Amino acid sequence: MDTKQFRKHGHEMVDWIADFMDNIEKYPVHPDIQPGEIKSKLPKDAPIKGEEMKAIFNDFQNVIMPGITHWQHPYWFAYFPANNSPPSILGEFLTAALGAQCMIWKTSPAAEELEEVTMEWLKKMIGLPEGMVGVIQDSASISTLVALITAREKASKFQINNKGFTEPLTVYCSEEAHSSVVKGAKIAGYGKDNIRLIPADDNFAMDPVTLEKAILEDKNRALKPACVCATLGTTSSTGVDPLNKIGAICKAHNVWLHVDAAYAGTAAILPEKRWIMNGIEHADSFVFNPHKWMLTNLDCSAYFVKDPKTLKKTFEIHPEYLKTGVDSVVNNYRDWGIHLGRRFRALKLWFVLRSYGVEGLQNMVREHIRLAQMLKQWIEDDQRFELMAPVHFSLVCFRLNPKNKSEKQLNDLNKQLLKSINQTGKTFLTHTILKGKYVIRFCIAQRTTKEEHVRRTWELITKKAEKLLKQQKPHREL
Numbered sequence: 150m151d152t153k154q155f156r157k158h159g160h161e162m163v164d165w166i167a168d169f170m171d172n173i174e175k176y177p178v179h180p181d182i183q184p185g186e187i188k189s190k191l192p193k194d195a196p197i198k199g200e201e202m203k204a205i206f207n208d209f210q211n212v213i214m215p216g217i218t219h220w221q222h223p224y225w226f227a228y229f230p231a232n233n234s235p236p237s238i239l240g241e242f243l244t245a246a247l248g249a250q251c252m253i254w255k256t257s258p259a260a261e262e263l264e265e266v267t268m269e270w271l272k273k274m275i276g277l278p279e280g281m282v283g284v285i286q287d288s289a290s291i292s293t294l295v296a297l298i299t300a301r302e303k304a305s306k307f308q309i310n311n312k313g314f315t316e317p318l319t320v321y322c323s324e325e326a327h328s329s330v331v332k333g334a335k336i337a338g339y340g341k342d343n344i345r346l347i348p349a350d351d352n353f354a355m356d357p358v359t360l361e362k363a364i365l366e367d368k369n370r371a372l373k374p375a376c377v378c379a380t381l382g383t384t385s386s387t388g389v390d391p392l393n394k395i396g397a398i399c400k401a402h403n404v405w406l407h408v409d410a411a412y413a414g415t416a417a418i419l420p421e422k423r424w425i426m427n428g429i430e431h432a433d434s435f436v437f438n439p440h441k442w443m444l445t446n447l448d449c450s451a452y453f454v455k456d457p458k459t460l461k462k463t464f465e466i467h468p469e470y471l472k473t474g475v476d477s478v479v480n481n482y483r484d485w486g487i488h489l490g491r492r493f494r495a496l497k498l499w500f501v502l503r504s505y506g507v508e509g510l511q512n513m514v515r516e517h518i519r520l521a522q523m524l525k526q527w528i529e530d531d532q533r534f535e536l537m538a539p540v541h542f543s544l545v546c547f548r549l550n551p552k553n554k555s556e557k558q559l560n561d562l563n564k565q566l567l568k569s570i571n572q573t574g575k576t577f578l579t580h581t582i583l584k585g586k587y588v589i590r591f592c593i594a595q596r597t598t599k600e601e602h603v604r605r606t607w608e609l610i611t612k613k614a615e616k617l618l619k620q621q622k623p624h625r626e627l
């Protein structure tokens with residue numbers, strides 16, 4: 150494709166994207182298709198001869214689009230969000246156009262320096278301690294893995310990098326922690342048997358007394374505690390672990406404290422939510438995802454550490470072919486994590502931060518939190534429903550509870566309710582299990598979501614619930 154054709158198709162596609170954004174509500178949030186349906190419409194082999202963009206783009210519209218789940222839909226209330234935004238998309242265009250591989254300063258000085266600057270901005274925006282420094286990773290999962298490996302090296306005085314494990318090290322997180330902690334601990338070589346899942350309290354926060362007991366028990370058995378992963382905003386219910394208490398325990402036992410705030414970290418840009426960061430001065434590492442609630446499209450995960458020397462000592466490599474004359478005075482981010490090849494992710498983040506400003510982002514987050522409080526009130530006012538967790542941010546966990554059912558019946562009933570809601574294709578919600586109870590999660594954090602979308606979805610939920618309850622009632626009761 151020459152630049153003349155590129156220009157033509159580029160303009161067409163920008164128009165298509167703008168129309169898509171304008172008309173997003175016309176699409177079902179979740180496609181109604183069966184596994185294998187898309188594959189069956191695609192050839193088994195790559196084309197031998199190049200094809201026209203017109204044909205490729207036609208297939209994109211007719212084959213691919215019908216199989217897309219629309220995360221940017223205003224009726225998106227599933228999981229946590231993965232927001233993009235117009236400035237973020239434009240930044241991503243340019244990142245693709247530059248095609249720079251940003252492994253070291255030399256391979257794109259502006260990319261490295263913009264990453265430093267945007268991470269400093271974020272650090273101040275969410276109130277992280279002055280001394281921490283940031284680097285962009287691709288995901289919270291990888292950031293947590295990086296933390297676990299660094300903690301491992303610190304605890305073993307960098308001997309595991311040399312000799313492999315010679316003694317078991319232990320890891321602690323709450324039972325409500327994200328699956329990436331256990332996955333990361335397995336990958337980092339700790340072993341599943343050396344991961345302690347600490348019970349969560351009634352608010353789904355880690356119980357620090359049990360944490361300290363577990364650390365002491367392991368020490369008594371001559372095991373070496375290496376890392377505690379605390380969560381601000383757990384995935385199931387946005388529980389907030391008490392950082393102050395956990396931090397003091399980590400300090401007393403010389404254990405690495407990693408803080409996972411993948412979704413909720415963004416809320417710390419609001420003064421009224423800054424309390425979640427109380428005790429953050431104890432953290433050795435911290436992660437949150439601008440690619441969740443900060444309008445920067447996947448992938449962009451902001452990882453901060455107190456001591457970059459320990460991080461670099463864990464991951465540094467010195468192949469001759471990558472040596473430069475400025476290595477001692479610049480950040481070579483290849484040494485700040487797992488990947489060598491790195492995308493220029495800071496650009497889209499910079500576009501977002503400048504385009505919205507801190508105030509613009511605060512307004513959005515505050516509005517989502519207001520809508521969640523509104524929904525919470527509707528649930529509390531409706532006798533048929535039950536709120537299942539504190540609403541700290543913009544996730545509301547609830548269930549239908551007609552008060553005459555066993556826990557098992559309630560679980561089945563809510564499973565049916567969720568299915569009937571999602572089958573409409575009008576909205577998309579997901580579930581979790583809290584203390585053995587099946588719970589519907591309603592997360593309000595999509596950029597385009599307004600009050601009317603939440604209101605109409607609640608109407609849909611109550612309508613479906615009414616219908617279910619009618620079907621459920623034994624005839625003799627009528």
Ligand SMILES: *Cc1c(COP(=O)(O)O)cnc(C)c1O
Pocket residue numbers: 229287288289290291327329380382383384409410411412438450
């Ligand atoms: C979403 C989430 C993650 C995983 O984030 P990725 O960037 O997809 O790896 C980790 N921790 C928590 C608490 C999350 O909510």
